[in-house]
Amino acid sequence: ExxxxxxxxxxxxxxxxxxxxxxxxxxxxxxxYMSWLKQMPGQNIEWIGNIYGGNGGTGYNQKFKGKATLTVxxxxxxxxxxxxxxxxxxxxxxxxxxxxxxxxxxxxxVMVTVSS
Amino acid sequence: DIQMTQSPAxxxxxxxETVSIxxxxxxxxxxxxxxxxxxxxxxxxxxxxxxxRLQDGVPSRFSGSGSGTQYSLKISGMQPEDEGDxxxxxxxxxxPTFGGGTKLExx
Numbered sequence: 499e500x501x502x503x504x505x506x507x508x509x510x511x512x513x514x515x516x517x518x519x520x521x522x523x524x525x526x527x528x529x530x531y532m533s534w535l536k537q538m539p540g541q542n543i544e545w546i547g548n549i550y551g552g553n554g555g556t557g558y559n560q561k562f563k564g565k566a567t568l569t570v571x572x573x574x575x576x577x578x579x580x581x582x583x584x585x586x587x588x589x590x591x592x593x594x595x596x597x598x599x600x601x602x603x604x605x606x607x608v609m610v611t612v613s614s
Numbered sequence: 615d616i617q618m619t620q621s622p623a624x625x626x627x628x629x630x631e632t633v634s635i636x637x638x639x640x641x642x643x644x645x646x647x648x649x650x651x652x653x654x655x656x657x658x659x660x661x662x663x664x665x666x667r668l669q670d671g672v673p674s675r676f677s678g679s680g681s682g683t684q685y686s687l688k689i690s691g692m693q694p695e696d697e698g699d700x701x702x703x704x705x706x707x708x709x710p711t712f713g714g715g716t717k718l719e720x721x
Contacts, residue, residue: 543703544712559708
């Protein structure tokens with residue numbers, strides 16, 4: 499069974515950074531892309547970027563370049579997303595999802611709250 | 615970026631009623647279109663991909679159609695468990711972009 503398990507909710511201060519994780523199981527991690535997406539209430543879901551599990555190659559939505567950095571650890575089949583210089587506009591639920599442009603399996607989502 | 619305009623924004627349907635949701639792309643997306651269902655506090659679930667292909671495990675009352683810039687999701691016989699938010703996604707050109715969503719409720 500394919501599973502994507504995300505790390506827990508984060509409360510972070512403005513200007514800080516946060517690293518989110520997405521631990522996978524049930525499939526060959528290195529054969530698939532992993533995407534990260536952002537969902538804010540009342541707004542369209544946004545695609546942040548993707549990373550290939552095999553070689554760590556990345557592609558980013560221009561809007562999130564400089565904000566998000568995607569990495570993988572093949573040894574643990576885990577994908578990571580670093581979010582930097584956080585502001586209130588970064589408060590959202592973030593999902594990891596398997597796939598480069600279609601997403602067939604999703605993590606449960608993690609809420610990031612940016613507040614002083 | 616390709617804009618996905620989804621309609622209606624909300625919809626109320628009776629048990630057994632057939633429901634349709636539409637997505638209009640700002641340019642041809644060559645059937646690179648997926649539909650998702652999301653329930654409160656949960657992650658989206660893939661229903662349809664490639665415009666009309668049913669994801670494994672999804673009930674056959676869900677179907678997708680369309681081409682070019684116009685696509686639709688049909689639920690043939692509304693069930694209580696079909697309540698939720700529905701989104702379309704285009705995967706034709708990067709970045710992938712989503713429609714604004716349709717909130718479906720049981721009347």
